[in-house]
Amino acid sequence: MTLAAPTAKPPRRLPEPAAPRVREFVTPEGVDLRLRIADAAERAAAYVLDVVFINATLLVLLIAAAGAIAAFHGKGAGEVAYVIFNLVSFLISNAYFIVLELSPRAATFGKRIMGIRVVARDGGRLTSEAIFIRNAMREIELAMPFRLWLAAAVGGGGATVWWLLLVVLAWVGVFLFFPLFNRDRLRVGDFVAGTWVVKAPRDRLSIDLLDAVESGRAAFAFTPEQTGAYGVKELHVLEDVLRRKDRQTLAAVAQRIRAKILWREIPGETDTAFLAAYYGALRARLENQLLFGRRRKDKFDVG
Amino acid sequence: MKELQLKSQRFRAEREWDWRRLDGLLRRVEGGSASSLSDEELLAIPVLYRSALSSLSVARATSLDHSLVDYLEGLSTRAYFFVYGARASLRERVARFFVDTWPSAVRRLWRETLFAAVIGLVASVVGYLLVAHDSSWFDGLMGGMAEGRDPAATTESLRATIYPTLSADDALSAFASMLFTHNAEVTLGAFALGFAFGAPTLFLLVQNFLSLGALLALFASRGLGFQMGGWLFIHGTSELFAIILGSAAGFRIGWSVAFPGDRTRLEAAAAAGRSSAAVMGGVIVMLAVAGLLEGFARQLIQVDWERYAIGGTVLVLWLVYFYWPRPSRRLA
Numbered sequence: 001m002t003l004a005a006p007t008a009k010p011p012r013r014l015p016e017p018a019a020p021r022v023r024e025f026v027t028p029e030g031v032d033l034r035l036r037i038a039d040a041a042e043r044a045a046a047y048v049l050d051v052v053f054i055n056a057t058l059l060v061l062l063i064a065a066a067g068a069i070a071a072f073h074g075k076g077a078g079e080v081a082y083v084i085f086n087l088v089s090f091l092i093s094n095a096y097f098i099v100l101e102l103s104p105r106a107a108t109f110g111k112r113i114m115g116i117r118v119v120a121r122d123g124g125r126l127t128s129e130a131i132f133i134r135n136a137m138r139e140i141e142l143a144m145p146f147r148l149w150l151a152a153a154v155g156g157g158g159a160t161v162w163w164l165l166l167v168v169l170a171w172v173g174v175f176l177f178f179p180l181f182n183r184d185r186l187r188v189g190d191f192v193a194g195t196w197v198v199k200a201p202r203d204r205l206s207i208d209l210l211d212a213v214e215s216g217r218a219a220f221a222f223t224p225e226q227t228g229a230y231g232v233k234e235l236h237v238l239e240d241v242l243r244r245k246d247r248q249t250l251a252a253v254a255q256r257i258r259a260k261i262l263w264r265e266i267p268g269e270t271d272t273a274f275l276a277a278y279y280g281a282l283r284a285r286l287e288n289q290l291l292f293g294r295r296r297k298d299k300f301d302v303g
Numbered sequence: 304m305k306e307l308q309l310k311s312q313r314f315r316a317e318r319e320w321d322w323r324r325l326d327g328l329l330r331r332v333e334g335g336s337a338s339s340l341s342d343e344e345l346l347a348i349p350v351l352y353r354s355a356l357s358s359l360s361v362a363r364a365t366s367l368d369h370s371l372v373d374y375l376e377g378l379s380t381r382a383y384f385f386v387y388g389a390r391a392s393l394r395e396r397v398a399r400f401f402v403d404t405w406p407s408a409v410r411r412l413w414r415e416t417l418f419a420a421v422i423g424l425v426a427s428v429v430g431y432l433l434v435a436h437d438s439s440w441f442d443g444l445m446g447g448m449a450e451g452r453d454p455a456a457t458t459e460s461l462r463a464t465i466y467p468t469l470s471a472d473d474a475l476s477a478f479a480s481m482l483f484t485h486n487a488e489v490t491l492g493a494f495a496l497g498f499a500f501g502a503p504t505l506f507l508l509v510q511n512f513l514s515l516g517a518l519l520a521l522f523a524s525r526g527l528g529f530q531m532g533g534w535l536f537i538h539g540t541s542e543l544f545a546i547i548l549g550s551a552a553g554f555r556i557g558w559s560v561a562f563p564g565d566r567t568r569l570e571a572a573a574a575a576g577r578s579s580a581a582v583m584g585g586v587i588v589m590l591a592v593a594g595l596l597e598g599f600a601r602q603l604i605q606v607d608w609e610r611y612a613i614g615g616t617v618l619v620l621w622l623v624y625f626y627w628p629r630p631s632r633r634l635a
Contacts, residue, residue, distance in 0.1 A: 028387075031356045033380050090487070102393055104385065105333045117384075125388055128396050129404070133580035139491055191569065192576035201377045202330075205322060206370050210312055236369040243370065283367050287311055290365055 023184070023198075025123060036199040037185050038116040043197060049110030054096055058089050097135040102128060107200070117200040121184075130193040137189030141175035209242055210280050220269075220277035226261040227278075227285040233298035235286060238279050242272075250275060311366035318358050322378060325351035329381050338392075352382035400584070408581035409625045415551035415558070422505070423512040423547055430516025435524065444517040458525040486542060486590045490549040494556075494583050501557020508550040515543075533607040536614035537600055542593035544621055545586045552579035552586075592617070 021037040065081040100108040106126055107117040118134070120126045145168040153161045179185045184196055230238075241253050254271035257263070257278060289296060328348055331340060359375040366372065409416070433440040489507070496503035515535070522531035556575045563571035596617070604610055 027356065027379075027383055029353060029356050031360055031379070033383060034376060035380065099393065102396065104388070106384070106388075119384070123387075127577075128400065129577050129580040129584075132584045133576050136491055136494070136580065136583060137576075140496070144491075192573045193580075194573055194577060200380065201373070202381070203370075203374055203377055205319070205326070205374050208312060208315060208368060208371070210309065210368075232367060235367055239369050283311075284309055287309055287365065287367050290367070291310065 021183075021185070027123075035119065038114070038197045038199055040179050040185055042114045042116055042199075043179065043185065043187075046108065046110035046114040046116060049113055050096070050108050053109055054093055057092055061085055061088060061092075094135075097138070098128075098131055101126075101131045101135070105200075111197070115199060115201050116197050118195050119198050121194050121196050126195065130195050134187070134189035134193035134195055137187070137192055141188055142172055145171045206243065209239060209276065210283070220266070220274065220281070222261075222278065222281045224285075226263070227281045229257075229261050229299065230282060231296040231298040231301050232286060235279070235282050238275065238282070242275055242279060245272075311362070311368060311371075314358075314361060314366065315368070315371060318354070321351055321354055322358065322375070325355055325382060326378060329378075329385060332385055333381070348382065349386050352379070352386050355379045355382060400581070404581045405585040406625050408579065409548060409585070412548070412551045412555060412579060412582060413626075415554045416547060419508060419547045419550040419554060422508055422550075423543065426509045426512035427516035427519070430513035431520040431523075432516075434517045434520035438521070438524070441517050441521060444513050458527070461522060461525055461527060462530075486545075486594065487587050490546055490586055490590060491583065493546065494549045494553045494579070494586075497553030497556035497560075501554045501561075504550050504553030504557060508546065511543075511546055515539075530607055533610035533614075534601065537604070537610040538593045538597035538614070540614045540618035541589050541596060541621065544618070545589035545593060548582055548589070549586045552582045555579050589621070 021039075023035045023037060025033045025035040027033060062085065065085040068081040097108055101118050105112060105117060106119070111117060118126060118131070120130060149161075149164055149168045152164055175188055179187050179190075186196060190196055238253065241249055250271045254275050257275070258265070261278075263274075286296060325348065328340065328344055328351070332348075355375060356379050359372070359379050362368075362372050362375055430444055434444065493504050493507040496507070519528060519531055519535075522528055556572055556579065559571040559575035560568055566574070596613070600613060601610070604613065
């Protein structure tokens with residue numbers, strides 16, 4: 001068997017099952033939970049969502065306050081509306097992150113949508129101090145420089161204001177891209193607080209693919225050579241393909257497997273039925289090997 | 304009933320019910336309704352959690368169903384954070400913060416607090432002396448924050464700033480809320496900038512107290528020193544105390560960055576940041592109090608000794624709250 005040249009790979013890259021940013025996280029019971037660090041893109045998306053939520057709320061409040069002032073005409077009502085708006089907006093923009101991350105899910109609404117959460121790096125409890133400081137640091141990382149610059153710009157200063165803006169952008173840039181330059185994707189606030197942000201998927205238990213295809217299996221009979229063509233890695237790719245049910249991918253993968261195992265097509269067999277049956281046979285063989293202590297990594301693992 | 308061919312299929316069929324039960328309970332807890340769980344259900348979670356963990360170990364060793372292993376990892380992780388995480392409700396956490404966490408964090412910073420207070424005192428004396436000798440220092444020290452209180456102003460207009468005449472449309476509460484949000488942001492900055500060896504913290508602290516001294520000197524030169532003192536004292540005892548505490552927290556961080564001891568600089572900074580974060584959370588509360596006093600009490604109360612009395616009382620309350628010896632409430 002020769003190693004496949006790069007050109008021999010399938011035209012569309014199939015999803016790789018191995019996650020690159022897995023961290024060991026051993027519970028007191030001695031089981032490694034293998035936490036996965038959230039991607040920078042997920043973090044950014046969650047933050048953008050949070051900012052949108054906060055500002056949408058503030059906008060609604062502002063409209064309500066303006067409406068209250070217009071409705072009552074009186075100075076007193078206007079003042080009350082202004083105070084409420086000022087305090088509530090301070091509360092919302094500062095307490096939003098802290099209160100939501102103190103909740104049992106330890107995630108803001110943006111993080112919940114992205115399926116990520118905050119975790120103490122040492123595996124212990126997430127203390128309120130840690131939550132406070134990781135969010136107070138965000139103020140320094142992003143908000144405060146702009147506010148200072150705005151104050152300078154309003155105060156007037158001509159050309160220097162634009163130089164100041166460059167300084168501010170450099171400052172924000174350093175903090176903004178900080179997560180990309182360490183392997184755990186830590187923000188400065190995470191670093192100080194001793195936290196990190198990991199994936200916390202709340203997937204429903206999906207069906208076992210074997211149950212789904214039980215019926216039509218009998219028609220397919222694979223020889224040991226045919227089921228011995230692949231390893232665990234390929235099995236997981238096949239599982240992903242079957243779960244995704246993308247017709248083109250199914251056809252392409254079925255074609256490649258048929259060619260590889262020299263399959264003689266049964267009249268009328270569909271790609272899905274063939275793949276499902278092959279998945280069942282391959283998994284049965286590999287799990288059987290597993291019980292005898294041999295885990296075949298991938299198709300090149302023939303030792 | 305279908306015949307289950309593989310061991311991994313049988314394994315799943317036997318345990319699936321437990322996983323789904325744990326999943327359902329966790330969903331309710333995460334939805335914020337932990338109190339709606341019965342005692343029996345609460346006690347079931349740790350048991351189900353351990354069985355999920357053992358399922359995970361078995362699945363990793365024997366099952367090649369990728370999505371099943373993923374599901375169990377996610378389920379075990381969620382259960383882990385419930386079983387070993389802090390289970391106090393938000394209200395309990397807030398209560399514990401005020402009863403124990405905040406005052407004891409402030410007490411642990413006493414050395415830095417003393418240092419910051421001395422620096423502040425020296426800076427205000429220097430500011431006073433500079434302006435008393437040469438009033439042209441005033442503009443430089445105040446840096447555009449004087450709002451009409453400058454050496455060129457008449458004594459009468461200065462007196463007017465100390466005793467504002469109240470008219471019906473004065474937006475006192477608006478003023479108070481604005482003062483608070485502004486001060487809170489400045490103090491948070493002084494704290495976080497401690498990471499640069501505490502130098503920016505020192506700068507902010509000195510600048511604040513220099514302008515305080517300058518302001519006092521200007522009013523004293525017109526014979527309004529005592530009255531100005533009352534104007535500052537009523538809210539200043541809270542606000543300046545808050546600034547001193549914020550700076551103390553910043554110094555603690557700066558100190559540990561400069562002299563990390565056995566740890567790396569980053570580790571030392573992180574540890575100091577965590578330990579002084581509680582102080583900062585409380586400082587925001589102090590500033591809210593100061594904002595209320597400044598916005599309402601100062602404008603409404605025009606008698607000097609009453610201003611001093613209120614400011615002094617608040618200061619004593621803060622000192623007793625922070626430093627009065629009390630039995631340790633630290634729970635394991």
